[in-house]
Amino acid sequence: MGRPVSRGGVAAAVVVALLAGGCAGRDERAPPVAAEPAIDPASLIGLDAAALRARLGAPEFVRQEKAAEVWRYAYGACIAYLFLYADNGAARKPPTVRFIEVRGLASPSVKAEDCIGRPAAAPPPPVAATS
DSSP states (O other): OOOOOOHHHHHHHHHHHHHHHHHTTSOOSOOOOOOOOOOOGGGTTTOBHHHHHHHHOSOSEEEEOSSEEEEEEEETTEEEEEEEEEEOSTTOEEEEEEEEEEEESSOSOOOGGGTTTOOOOOOOOOOOOOO
């Protein structure tokens, strides 16, 4: 035979059962967030630093070379390098994007349109400790 159960124990069990039953038919998880579409790389050509930063955010890394600035953006499975060159004409315009190179981390053949602007995959949720 089992142990005798007090009235308080029975009441608590009923409350827990009712609460659990009330949630059984509903999905309490947040709806999935749609992934942002990739950005068309051609739309970045000609942008100056301010417009590029407004469009893609701050780069992960900026390298100054002799004739260019190289901005690096990491997008999960790929890295994009945007090359900004100055127009040394009479107007002395600021550097603009003239060339884009994309490298895949797992596969070297990645299209720029499949990479640029795609957010990195979210890390998996932490595993709850069991006791």
